[in-house]
Amino acid sequence: MALEARSKMAITKLHDMHTRRRSRNVGLGLALGAFVLLLLGLTVVKVTVLDPSIAAQEAQN
Amino acid sequence: MTDATIVLDDNHEAGFGDYFALLKPRVMSLVVFTAFAGLIVAPGGIHPFLGFFAILCIAIGGGASGALNMWYDSDIDMVMKRTKSRPIPSGKVTRGEALGFGLTLSAFSVVMLYLATNWVAAALLAFTIFFYAVVYTMWLKRATPQNIVIGGASGALPPMIGWAAVTGDITLSSVLMFMLIFMWTPPHFWSLALFMNADYDKAKVPMLTVTHGKRSTRNHILVYTILLAGFAAAMFATPLAGWSYLVVAVVMNAAFLRGAVVLWRRNEEEAEADNYKAERAFFKLSLAYTFLHFMALMADKALFAYGIGGPF
Structure with a gap:
């Protein structure tokens, strides 16, 4: 029944299903983008701010 | 078990909001607040970014346990007025999707919390997820009227996780x-x-x-x-x-x-x-x-x- 409904659907017409699919794709894209930024931030913090040798070097300067 | 049947939505296309709803955002807000409080009152300090990252991991871990709860309890949710519009009983998300979503986010949040802070905080988060999804949802909820007394432990752990993220101890x-x-x-x-x-x-x-x-x-x-x-x-x-x-x-x-x-x-x-x-x-x-x-x-x-x- 669901297949029949889909086959009758005009491809140019925006259905509620497309809206939901779009929101899912955009949401997933944004979530993945945020994850990349978070990992970048985590790496920067771990490598620079929390590295004792860098902290000691900065203290000397 | 109840004998309710879940009828899948004809189009079965969950939006982003449906997946977000699986994380029980209202419960998550309490988790975030108490974990934040634990993190703030802990002695010493934590880099603000790491603090934010830790809270995010705790929130996602708490949300993941909510998704696992919805996966297991979908038959109950179907018959309760308060829960029948949740993503699974309303046919937006399948039980399998909720299970996969919950398991993935659980593992993800625990590993990321370990990488950002320490193993004590990560272990406490893993225990929280296990306690809510397995001990409370699968064992206690349908078995004993003391379900929420013992199961309440999972909701009580976030401030301890926030604390441990800073100090690494209990x-x-x-x-x-x-x-x-x-x-x-x-x-x-x-x-x-x-x-x-x-x-x-x-x-x-x-x-x-x-x-x-x-x-x-x-x-x-x-x-x-x-x-x-x-x-x-x-x-x-x-x-x-x-x-x-x-x-x-x-x-x-x-x-x-x-x-x-x-x-x-x-x-x-x-x-x-x-x-x-x-x-x-x-x-x-x-x-x-x-x-x-x-x-x-x-x-x-x-x-x-x-x-x-x-x-x-």
């Missing part, structure tokens, strides 16, 4: 923050169950109101509220409590105890006559109770930093 202070939420959970949920009884009855969930009746539930609420006041007072034995906490603890515990006594003295005729007015008021007060206690602990930490006041 101390009396963090355990008392745990106990504050642990002892608060039964009166909070039982007061809700008093006026939502029909829902739990229909879903065959053995809530205390269903198995032992409302009289017994009122007695239990009073006993747990008295015990809760004891644990709230015990916080004065830690270096966390200052003047803000003193004021909040005295006012809120007096109000909460008074509310519990009012509920204890009422019978069903009186409660039904005013549509459970006192029970609803007690439930609302319980929300303010935890919020204000943790706010006071954070306020004291800020005041101590400026040299105002000090631990008792």
